[in-house]
Amino acid sequence: MICLYNSHMTKKLLAIWFVLNGLLSATEGAALTIEIVGGAAQQIPIAIVPFAQSANLPDSLAMVVDADLRRSGLFRVLETRGVASVPHELAEVKYPEWAALQAQAMTIGKVETLPGNRLQVSFRLLDVVKQSQIAGLEYNITPRQLRQTAHKIADIIYEKLTGEPGVFATRITYITKSGKHYVLQVADADGSNAQTVLSSVEPIISPAWSPDGTQLAYVSFEKKKPVIYVQSLVSGQRYVLANFKGNNSAPGWSPDGKKLAIVLTHGANSQIYLINADGTGLAQLSHSNAIDTEPTWSPDGKWIYFTSDRGGSPQIYRMSVLGGDAQRVTYEGSYNVSPHLSPDGNQLVYIRRDDGKFRVTVQELATGQVQVLSDSAQDESPSFAPNGRLIIYATNINGRNVLSAVSADGRVRQRLSESGGDVREPSWGPL
Amino acid sequence: MNKRLMSSIVLAAFLAACSSKAVKEEPKAAVEDKSPTAQVVEKAPAKEAPAATATPVTEQKPTVNPLKDPNNILSKRSIYFDFDKDEVKSEYRPLVEAHAKYLNEHADAKVALQGNADERGSREYNLALGQKRAVAVKKVMNVLGVNDKQIETVSYGEEKPRCAERNEACWAQNRRDDIVYQGEE
Numbered sequence: 001m002i003c004l005y006n007s008h009m010t011k012k013l014l015a016i017w018f019v020l021n022g023l024l025s026a027t028e029g030a031a032l033t034i035e036i037v038g039g040a041a042q043q044i045p046i047a048i049v050p051f052a053q054s055a056n057l058p059d060s061l062a063m064v065v066d067a068d069l070r071r072s073g074l075f076r077v078l079e080t081r082g083v084a085s086v087p088h089e090l091a092e093v094k095y096p097e098w099a100a101l102q103a104q105a106m107t108i109g110k111v112e113t114l115p116g117n118r119l120q121v122s123f124r125l126l127d128v129v130k131q132s133q134i135a136g137l138e139y140n141i142t143p144r145q146l147r148q149t150a151h152k153i154a155d156i157i158y159e160k161l162t163g164e165p166g167v168f169a170t171r172i173t174y175i176t177k178s179g180k181h182y183v184l185q186v187a188d189a190d191g192s193n194a195q196t197v198l199s200s201v202e203p204i205i206s207p208a209w210s211p212d213g214t215q216l217a218y219v220s221f222e223k224k225k226p227v228i229y230v231q232s233l234v235s236g237q238r239y240v241l242a243n244f245k246g247n248n249s250a251p252g253w254s255p256d257g258k259k260l261a262i263v264l265t266h267g268a269n270s271q272i273y274l275i276n277a278d279g280t281g282l283a284q285l286s287h288s289n290a291i292d293t294e295p296t297w298s299p300d301g302k303w304i305y306f307t308s309d310r311g312g313s314p315q316i317y318r319m320s321v322l323g324g325d326a327q328r329v330t331y332e333g334s335y336n337v338s339p340h341l342s343p344d345g346n347q348l349v350y351i352r353r354d355d356g357k358f359r360v361t362v363q364e365l366a367t368g369q370v371q372v373l374s375d376s377a378q379d380e381s382p383s384f385a386p387n388g389r390l391i392i393y394a395t396n397i398n399g400r401n402v403l404s405a406v407s408a409d410g411r412v413r414q415r416l417s418e419s420g421g422d423v424r425e426p427s428w429g430p431l
Numbered sequence: 432m433n434k435r436l437m438s439s440i441v442l443a444a445f446l447a448a449c450s451s452k453a454v455k456e457e458p459k460a461a462v463e464d465k466s467p468t469a470q471v472v473e474k475a476p477a478k479e480a481p482a483a484t485a486t487p488v489t490e491q492k493p494t495v496n497p498l499k500d501p502n503n504i505l506s507k508r509s510i511y512f513d514f515d516k517d518e519v520k521s522e523y524r525p526l527v528e529a530h531a532k533y534l535n536e537h538a539d540a541k542v543a544l545q546g547n548a549d550e551r552g553s554r555e556y557n558l559a560l561g562q563k564r565a566v567a568v569k570k571v572m573n574v575l576g577v578n579d580k581q582i583e584t585v586s587y588g589e590e591k592p593r594c595a596e597r598n599e600a601c602w603a604q605n606r607r608d609d610i611v612y613q614g615e616e
Binding site for chain 1: 515551552553554555556558559560562563566569579582583584585586587588590591597
């Protein structure tokens with residue numbers, strides 16, 4: 001097994017980050033602001049022609065698409081102001097002008113106002129080299145859906161040009177702490193449109209998305225001890241999933257959304273249980289004298305990966321959801337915690353401690369090959385984006401707790417920070 | 432037993448020496464307490480705080496709660512741990528033993544053992560680690576004869592730090608079990 005961490009590369013990336021940080025100011029009115037570190041070796045050059053749209057709309061569609069694509073690190077968004085024409089229709093496109101910019105692809109589009117306060121968004125993705133259309137779509141939306149539509153357009157561009165689904169139209173959840181005030185929030189993947197799910201003066205930890213994205217399970221200390229709740233993001237209604245004697249924590253949904261793996265203590269050490277999503281059918285899964293916690297399901301629903309210190313130090317193990325013996329999964333280092341699997345089930349991300357530094361680490365399950373992805377020292381709570389391309393995690397930069405997202409190959413990093421306080425416990429929602 | 436008493440005496444004297452300020456405030460507090468540890472403590476402050484002779488001449492009735500008495504080891508409530516460890520270190524044995532003795536003598540008394548962890552690493556693992564630390568103290572008390580029904584274990588993990596700075600001195604304070612008697616919080 002080898003560690004592929006490369007500090008030289010990181011220094012370069014940091015230098016790039018400082019440049020980009022100066023160029024890219026905060027996204028429009030976002031609660032979280034985003035900074036980008038690095039970029040892929042092969043970035044796709046793309047021209048995003050400003051959409052024809054009324055000036056009094058809340059968001060510039062092209063600007064949102066532009067910011068999404070830049071943030072991925074996989075695109076080089078070209079400066080279009082020097083180009084003579086500003087096409088919005090296919091017939092207006094003069095391909096040689098865009099070929100001269102070295103664009104491989106370009107987008108054009110327009111937003112028309114319809115009666116009844118509705119908008120018609122038309123968009124085309126064009127191949128500049130082949131001089132042909134790659135995709136073309138129309139959306140009939142309300143003005144409030146403009147931003148979300150821009151994310152969907154960015155997703156289409158991403159998927160058509162990289163071959164993988166985009167995650168710009170997905171959501172993330174996280175917890176902010178300002179003073180003694182904790183807020184569980186859900187926001188768009190770019191940090192905008194943040195909405196409060198729960199506000200409390202007691203700690204909130206471990207939010208977990210239901211597979212369909214309509215519910216969050218989380219742990220709240222509002223009863224002066226950890227209790228697991230499940231809350232609907234549609235109605236805001238919630239129920240107690242588990243409030244047994246001792247601690248109730250670490251909820252993780254099964255891929256079909258019917259069950260959760262949770263951790264209970266009942267006055268002894270933390271053990272893993274399975275429980276139906278309606279709170280019935282509690283059954284103990286792990287039986288050890290040690291700590292068994294942080295259960296997470298494999299995408300096929302057959303395995304529970306978890307953290308245990310049964311061998312003397314915390315390591316990742318897995319066991320069948322039907323019970324039985326556990327198999328150890330991590331061997332390097334004396335502290336490996338917080339496992340989460342990639343959507344295809346081939347990679348495991350976790351936090352590893354080396355020389356007192358806690359860092360995001362990815363392990364190929366087939367080969368056991370390990371790669372440390374971060375250069376920070378206090379990383380926590382890593383989880384994959386639903387396309388498996390990015391990993392979101394919490395970290396500490398200059399004494400502030402912020403969120404960070406790193407590409408699964410470690411090349412591109414974005415930081416999401418909130419001006420008001422600490423941000424922690426991120427989790428990326430489903431597609 | 433004798434050995435245990437001896438270590439209790441040593442620790443009690445040590446603790447008394449550490450807390451001379453508290454001793455001056457309530458010089459008479461420990462006098463009425465007949466527990467062995469308390470008797471030892473009572474001697475230490477006599478030397479340490481001679482000014483105390485001003486008021487304590489009147490014998491107070493044994494109204495002082497030994498759990499609140501700063502001269503009594505029972506007022507010491509925190510047990511500290513090494514990083515990622517749940518071993519109750521020998522220096523804290525006398526403290527745990529004193530509370531076990533109190534619980535054995537007061538069958539109606541109940542304690543919550545509240546485990547804590549420093550902020551480094553996973554929040555959920557730290558929650559489990561705090562629980563393991565609470566369970567570790569509970570096990571010592573069980574061995575000393577304390578009934579399970581008198582003990583509740585709970586963990587706050589890294590969520591309720593006593594000290595908020597990022598350094599080892601601070602983290603050491605947060606790797607801790609607190610013994611809280613029912614009715615105290």
